[in-house]
Amino acid sequence: MSEAIVPTTEPATSGAAPVSVVDQVQRVRAVFDSGRTRDLGWRRRQLEGMVRLLEEGKEDLARAIQADLRRSELEAVMLDLVATRSEAQLAVKQLASWVKPRRVRTPVAALPGRSWVQYEPVGVALVIAPWNYPVHLALAPMVAALAAGNCVVLKPSEITAHVSAVLADLVPRYLDPEAVVVVEGGAEVTQELLAQGFDHCFFTGSPAVGKAVMRAAAEHLTPVTLELGGKCPAVVTASADLAVAARRIAWGKVANSGQTCVSPDYVLVDASVREEFVGELTGALRTFSDGQPLPIVNNRHASRLAGLLGDCGGQVVLGGVVVVEAARAEPTVVLDPDPGSPIMAEEIFGPLLPVVTVASLDQAIAQVQRGSRPLASYLFSADRGQQDHFLREVVTGGVVINHVMLHLSVPELPFGGVGTSGMGRYHGRWGFETFSNAKAVLRKPFRPDPSVIYPPYRGWKKKLLERGM
Structure with missing residues (x-):
């Protein structure tokens, strides 16, 4: 070179x-x-x-x-x-x-x-x-x-x-x-x-x-x-305040147009509250974006987002438009995309948000653990037992409970990933x-200088050293 x-x-x-x-x-x-x-x-x-x-x-x-x-x-x-x-x-x-x-x-x-x-x-x-x-x-x-x-x-x-x-x-x-x-x-x-x-x-x-x-x-x-980076999950349980959870996840997705390494990459939501949560989420995304497509850093990244959206399967319930020439993308919610699609395998790094239905917190944790270890993980739950269970089971760089990304605002918390993150x-x-x-420093004086540490090790030295082992 x-x-x-x-x-x-x-x-x-x-x-x-x-x-x-x-x-x-x-x-x-x-x-x-x-x-x-x-x-x-x-x-x-x-x-x-x-x-x-x-x-x-x-x-x-x-x-x-x-x-x-x-x-x-x-x-x-x-x-x-x-x-x-x-x-x-x-x-x-x-x-x-x-x-x-x-x-x-x-x-x-x-x-x-x-x-x-x-x-x-x-x-x-x-x-x-x-x-x-x-x-x-x-x-x-x-x-x-x-x-x-x-x-x-x-x-x-x-x-x-x-x-x-x-x-x-x-x-x-x-x-x-x-x-x-x-x-x-x-x-x-x-x-x-x-x-x-x-x-x-x-x-x-x-x-x-x-x-x-x-x-x-x-x-x-x-x-x-x-x-x-990686795919940072947000898990929404039935005990969560759904309106607050939706607003906070939406904020994390529109901040810097989702181009954040700790942005919520996908949501795992309990089936019993899915419809209500999705309604709150789409409303919050519309409000926070003023109904406008969000700026993407350049055309190449916008084209990548369009490719993720085109191959994802599932149901688009909000947005769905990426304007590659203008490098802009609408905040988009995709309900239950194909688990094998690129949008569920690659870090999205943009305002596209898959929402996946799960039957329980344990199923959500199992899905998170099947993938690469995330840089951050988010749990929305009012149940302290669920919170403790999530903290024990999920291997991740950081966790925020009932919010997203805000651990970065605490300067005395360590920030970093694990594994591929x-x-x-x-x-x-x-x-x-x-x-x-x-x-590492050890400072010793010249005296005393006990002879027991020096060889040959026999007789009383051997007995004394063996007794201390």
């Missing part, structure tokens, strides 16, 4: 100059090797700079999100910027606590001595961001990496080109431009970055691309965090530890 040349802003000249990916990574590596990012003051300045970036750059970022994803300004701020700012503010507040060494008990055999875990940065982290939340999923992992004292190379998605350009402009103005760099470009640039070898790679995207990232990282034995966790302290080396 030829060496990729990418535009970057040099701090000395403030002008665009072609700098190779190799040179970029080497320069950032040299900054980390200098030791300056380990300093607690440096880390705090980066986190405070991140907060200012999000506050002072809010309008530019919101306009860029509108241009790329056709969201309203309110949605752009609410879905992308608010949670990211909260993440950075939490890190500023908790940083001193996170970096403190953690004492652990020293067993008798190691006494006298003192044992602790010391957190140190891993080095240079690569963050590969997706297009669906192009600010939050770029900057939130960076918050964790910077709190841990690392240098960062950010690769935004080329699909959201306006956001990528704004990030490339803002990041060097608010963060250390020698330690934190933005590298723009397409798949070739991503491949060139992965070939360099980093100390941690954080990727958000599809399972298929996640596998490619993991293969490339394996060449350097680079640890990875993969935030992927991902590996690793971040948010809050979980992210700090992801980007840290937890160094």
